[in-house]
Amino acid sequence: MTGVGASVHRIGSIVWHDVLMPDTTLPIVAEGLQRHFGSGDDIVKAVDGVDLRIEQGEIFGFLGPNGAGKSTTVRMLTTLLRPTGGVGRVAGFDVVSQANEVRRNIGVALQDAAIDPLMTGAELLKLQAVLYGLPKSQHAAKAGELLERVGLTAAGDRRVGTYSGGMRRRLDLALSLIHEPSVLFLDEPTTGLDPMSRISLWEEIRRLNNDGTTVMLTTQYLEEADQLAERIAIIDGGKIVRKGRPAELKAEVGSPTLFVSVDASASEHASALLASFGDLRPSAEGTLGVGLTEGPSAVSNVVRTLDEAGITVRNLELREPSLDDVFAEATGYRLEGADA
Amino acid sequence: MTTVESPAAATRGIRLDPSSLAQTWAMSKRSTLALWRQPSLVVPSLIFPLFFAALGTSSFSRATALPGFPAVDSYLDFALAGAVVQGILFGSTVGATALATDIENGFFDRLLSSPSTRSGIIVGRMAGGMVFGGAQTLFFILVLLPFGLSVKGGIAGVVAMIIGGTVLALAVGALMSAMAIKTGSSEAVQGAFPLLFIALFFSSAFFPRETMSGVYGTLADVNPISHLVEGFRDLTIEGFSGSAVIRAILIPAGLAVLTVALALRTLNNRLGAR
Amino acid sequence: MTAIDQNTTGENRAPVRSVAVTKTWPASVGLMRRSLVNITRLPSAFIPSIMMPIFQSIAFSGTFFAITKIPGFPTDRSINWFLPLGVIMGCGFAGIGIGFATIKDLEGGFYDRLRLTPAPRWSLVSGPLLAAMFRAVLVTLIVLVVGVLFGARPEHGALGIIPLFVAGVGISAIGTGWGLGLAYRFGDMRAAAIMQLTFFLIIFLTEAQTPLFIMEGWLESVTRVNPFNDVIRLSRLGFLEQPMTWNDTWGGLAAIAGFSVLTLLFARSGLKRLSNN
Numbered sequence: 001m002t003g004v005g006a007s008v009h010r011i012g013s014i015v016w017h018d019v020l021m022p023d024t025t026l027p028i029v030a031e032g033l034q035r036h037f038g039s040g041d042d043i044v045k046a047v048d049g050v051d052l053r054i055e056q057g058e059i060f061g062f063l064g065p066n067g068a069g070k071s072t073t074v075r076m077l078t079t080l081l082r083p084t085g086g087v088g089r090v091a092g093f094d095v096v097s098q099a100n101e102v103r104r105n106i107g108v109a110l111q112d113a114a115i116d117p118l119m120t121g122a123e124l125l126k127l128q129a130v131l132y133g134l135p136k137s138q139h140a141a142k143a144g145e146l147l148e149r150v151g152l153t154a155a156g157d158r159r160v161g162t163y164s165g166g167m168r169r170r171l172d173l174a175l176s177l178i179h180e181p182s183v184l185f186l187d188e189p190t191t192g193l194d195p196m197s198r199i200s201l202w203e204e205i206r207r208l209n210n211d212g213t214t215v216m217l218t219t220q221y222l223e224e225a226d227q228l229a230e231r232i233a234i235i236d237g238g239k240i241v242r243k244g245r246p247a248e249l250k251a252e253v254g255s256p257t258l259f260v261s262v263d264a265s266a267s268e269h270a271s272a273l274l275a276s277f278g279d280l281r282p283s284a285e286g287t288l289g290v291g292l293t294e295g296p297s298a299v300s301n302v303v304r305t306l307d308e309a310g311i312t313v314r315n316l317e318l319r320e321p322s323l324d325d326v327f328a329e330a331t332g333y334r335l336e337g338a339d340a
Numbered sequence: 341m342t343t344v345e346s347p348a349a350a351t352r353g354i355r356l357d358p359s360s361l362a363q364t365w366a367m368s369k370r371s372t373l374a375l376w377r378q379p380s381l382v383v384p385s386l387i388f389p390l391f392f393a394a395l396g397t398s399s400f401s402r403a404t405a406l407p408g409f410p411a412v413d414s415y416l417d418f419a420l421a422g423a424v425v426q427g428i429l430f431g432s433t434v435g436a437t438a439l440a441t442d443i444e445n446g447f448f449d450r451l452l453s454s455p456s457t458r459s460g461i462i463v464g465r466m467a468g469g470m471v472f473g474g475a476q477t478l479f480f481i482l483v484l485l486p487f488g489l490s491v492k493g494g495i496a497g498v499v500a501m502i503i504g505g506t507v508l509a510l511a512v513g514a515l516m517s518a519m520a521i522k523t524g525s526s527e528a529v530q531g532a533f534p535l536l537f538i539a540l541f542f543s544s545a546f547f548p549r550e551t552m553s554g555v556y557g558t559l560a561d562v563n564p565i566s567h568l569v570e571g572f573r574d575l576t577i578e579g580f581s582g583s584a585v586i587r588a589i590l591i592p593a594g595l596a597v598l599t600v601a602l603a604l605r606t607l608n609n610r611l612g613a614r
Numbered sequence: 615m616t617a618i619d620q621n622t623t624g625e626n627r628a629p630v631r632s633v634a635v636t637k638t639w640p641a642s643v644g645l646m647r648r649s650l651v652n653i654t655r656l657p658s659a660f661i662p663s664i665m666m667p668i669f670q671s672i673a674f675s676g677t678f679f680a681i682t683k684i685p686g687f688p689t690d691r692s693i694n695w696f697l698p699l700g701v702i703m704g705c706g707f708a709g710i711g712i713g714f715a716t717i718k719d720l721e722g723g724f725y726d727r728l729r730l731t732p733a734p735r736w737s738l739v740s741g742p743l744l745a746a747m748f749r750a751v752l753v754t755l756i757v758l759v760v761g762v763l764f765g766a767r768p769e770h771g772a773l774g775i776i777p778l779f780v781a782g783v784g785i786s787a788i789g790t791g792w793g794l795g796l797a798y799r800f801g802d803m804r805a806a807a808i809m810q811l812t813f814f815l816i817i818f819l820t821e822a823q824t825p826l827f828i829m830e831g832w833l834e835s836v837t838r839v840n841p842f843n844d845v846i847r848l849s850r851l852g853f854l855e856q857p858m859t860w861n862d863t864w865g866g867l868a869a870i871a872g873f874s875v876l877t878l879l880f881a882r883s884g885l886k887r888l889s890n891n
Binding site: 078079080081082100101103104106108110112113114115116117118119123127128130131132133134135159175 | 645655728734
C-alpha cells in the first residue's frame with residue numbers, strides 16, 4: 001500500500017481503503033516497459049522499452065498503426081499481461097506485484113467489447129458491482145445509473161447478445177465505470193462506430209475527464225487524438241517515436257506540405273525539382289509531397305518551375321502541418337484510416 | 341418458381357451422360373478428401389468403437405457362457421458387428437456436418453446452379469462417407485484379427501460386410517443430409533447425433549436380444565439395427581449364409597432407398613421454396 | 615461518492631476514491647450464479663446434460679441386463695449397478711461443462727473482463743466450482759429419482775444414498791479443475807476434445823461395466839491400479855447387496871480428495887499462465 005495519507009476503516013463487513021493520491025503520484029508510469037514473445041531467432045519484440053509519464057487528470061493519446069504495440073502496452077498496464085522487462089506503475093501501484101490494487105483503481109474498455117451474450121446488461125453491471133466489492137445495497141442503483149448514463153436503460157433487461165455493436169461498446173464502457181475509477185484505459189474506443197456515436201463517445205470522455213478521471217486513450221484515428229488528447233505518444237514497432245503536445249509536435253514538423261499530382265511519366269523529374277523547395281514527404285499513390293521550407297509563399301514558384309519543365313500539374317493541395325505529418329515524419333509512412 | 345421441366349422429372353433416376361458423371365466424380369473426390377483432412381472427427385469413429393470392443397472383450401468374456409448368448413469363442417467375435425455399426429454411425433455425421441457447413445456458407449447454392457443432377461449432388465456428397473464406411477469395416481476387421489478375431493464367413497463374409505458397411509454409410513449419411521438440408525445448420529445436425537446413438541443402444545449391437553427383458557427387449561426386437569447387426573454378426577460367428585447376407589446388405593439397402601428419397605425430397609422442397 | 619478534498623492550504627487534491635476490497639466468498643457466489651444462469655439459458659446444452667446420464671443408466675441396464683445373472687454378481691437389479699455410473703458420468707460432465715463455458719469466455723473476450731476485476735484469483739476458480747457442484751447435486755437427484763422409477767432400489771436405505779452424492783459432487787469438482795486447467799492452457803475447443811476423451815477413458819477403465827471378478831486380461835490389471843475405480847465403488851455402495859464397510863469407502867474418499875486438490879491446483883496454475891499470453 002503506497003500513497004501518503006492512506007487510511008483504512010471499516011463500514012459494516014466491508015473494508016474501505018481511502019487512497020489519497022498526492023499530486024506527486026502519477027496515475028500511469030512506464031519505465032522501459034517491455035514485452036517479448038518467444039526467444040532466440042523467433043523473438044517478437046511487441047513492446048521494446050516504452051517510457052511514459054501520464055499526468056493527473058489529463059487525456060493522453062497513444063497512437064500507432066496496427067501491430068505497433070499499443071494494445072500490448074495497454075494490456076501490461078492493466079495487469080492482463082506480464083511484462084518481460086521494465087516497470088509499470090498505475091495509480092501508484094506496481095502492475096505485477098500489486099496487481100489487485102491496480103485493478104481497484106482502473107477502468108478498462110478494450111478493443112472488442114468484453115461481454116457475455118447470454119446475460120442482460122443489468123445483470124452484467126450487477127456482477128461487476130459484486131466483483132468490485134461494492135456494497136450490496138448499491139448494486140441495483142449503480143447499475144441503473146450507469147445504464148442511464150450510456151443510454152441503455154431501455155435495453156437493460158435484454159440479453160446482450162441482442163445488442164448492436166454500438167450498444168455493446170456503450171455497455172462495455174458502463175462496465176468499466178462501475179467503481180468510479182480514477183484512471184480509465186480506452187483501447188480504440190471508437191473503431192467501427194458511426195460518426196454520431198463517435199462524437200457522443202468523445203463527449204462522454206470529456207465529461208469523465210472533467211470529473212477528474214485520467215484517461216489513456218489508444219487510437220488509430222489522428223483526428224481523435226487531435227480532438228481529445230492533451231498530450232500524445234506515437235508508437236511504432238514497439239518503441240515510442242514521438243511524445244508531446246499535438247501543437248508542439250506539429251510545430252516541430254514546421255513547414256506546410258504541398259501535395260502535387262503529376263503524370264506518372266513525369267514523376268521522377270518532378271521529384272527532383274520539388275526537392276529544391278524542401279524535404280520530400282510521404283504521400284498517397286499518384287501524388288508527391290514536399291515540405292515547403294519557405295512557407296506557403298513558395299507555392300507559385302513551385303508551379304512555375306514545374307510548368308517551365310513542361311510538367312503538367314493535375315492537382316495541387318496545401319496542408320498545414322497535421323498530426324498526419326507528424327506521424328509520417330516520425331515513422332516514414334502515413335497512418336491508415338487517418339482523416340485526410 | 342417452377343421451371344418448364346418439373347424438379348421431380350430432373351431427379352427421376354440418375355442421368356448417365358458424361359458431363360453429369362464427371363460432375364458426380366468430382367464431387368465424390370472432394371467429399372472424400374474433406375474427410376481425410378478432418379482427423380479429429382474421423383478418430384472418434386475409429387478409436388471409440390475399437391476401444392469399447394476391447395473393453396467389452398475384457399469385461400464380458402465370462403458373460404458369453406450365459407443362456408441366450410450365441411456360441412462364440414470370445415466376446416470379440418461377438419463385438420465386431422456392433423463396433424462396425426457404431427463406427428459407421430459416428431462417421432456418418434461428419435459428411436452431413438460438412439454439408440450443413442456448405443449450406444451455411446453458400447457453397448451449396450453454387451453447386452445447385454451447376455448443371456449436375458440433383459441426385460448426382462447428393463450421391464457425390466455421400467460418396468466420401470460411403471468410401472469411408474467400407475474402409476472402416478475393413479479396418480476394424482484387420483485391426484482385430486491379431487487380437488483373436490475369427491470371421492467364420494471367410495473372405496466372402498468379409499466382402500459382404502464391406503458392402504453392407506458401404507451401403508449403411510449411404511443410408512445414414514443420406515438421413516443426416518436430409519437433416520442438414522432441412523435445417524441448414526451444422527449445429528442441428530450435431531444435435532441429432534445422440535438420436536442415432538440411442539437407436540444403436542436400443543438394439544442388439546452390444547449384447548444379444550435374447551438376454552434382454554421387458555419393454556427394452558421388445559424395442560430391441562423391432563429395431564432394424566438389431567437385425568442389421570445380427571446379419572454382420574452371423575457372418576462372423578456362424579458363417580456365410582444367405583440369411584446373414586440379406587440382413588447385412590438388404591436392410592441397409594432398404595434404409596438407404598428411404599433416406600436417399602427423403603434427402604432428395606427435402607432438397608426439392610428447399611429449392612421449391614426459393 | 616467522490617469528493618474533491620481540499621486540504622488546509624486550499625489546494626485541490628486528487629479526488630478521493632474509496633475502493634473496497636473484494637472478498638473471496640461474495641465474489642465466488644457472484645460467479646457461481648453467473649455460471650448457473652449461463653447453463654440454464656442454453657437449453658440446447660443444458661437439457662442433453664440431464665438426459666445423457668438418465669439415458670446412460672437406462673440403456674446400459676437394459677442392454678447388459680443379463681450380467682446380473684452371472685453367479686456372484688453383487689446385485690440382481692441391473693439398474694442398481696448402472697445408475698451410479700450414470701450419475702458419475704453426468705456429474706463429471708457438469709464439471710467439464712465449466713471448462714467448455716470458460717473456453718467460450720476466453721474466445722469471446724469476456725474472460726478479460728473477469729481478470730480485470732480485483733476479485734481474488736481463487737474466486738475465478740471457486741465460483742464456477744460451486745456451480746458445478748450444485749449442478750452435480752441436481753443431476754444426481756434427478757437420475758436417482760428416474761432410476762428408482764425404473765426399478766432401482768437402494769439396498770441400504772437413506773444412508774446408502776449419501777456415498778452416491780459424495781461421489782457425484784467429488785467427481786464434479788475433479789472435472790471442474792481438469793476442465794478449467796485445460797481451458798486456460800489451450801484457450802480453444804481442442805481443450806474440449808481432450809477433456810471429454812480423457813474423462814471418458816478414466817471412467818471406463820474401471821468397474822464401470824462389470825465387477826472386477828468377471829474381468830479378464832488387461833482391463834483387470836488397469837482397474838486394480840486406477841484410483842477412479844474407488845470412486846465408482848463409492849458411488850455404488852448403497853446399491854449393492856453386500857454391507858457398506860469403511861474398507862470400501864475410504865479409498866473413494868481419498869481419491870476424491872486427492873484428485874480434487876490436484877486438479878484445482880492445475881486450474882489455478884493455468885489461470886496464472888494466462889497473463890503470459
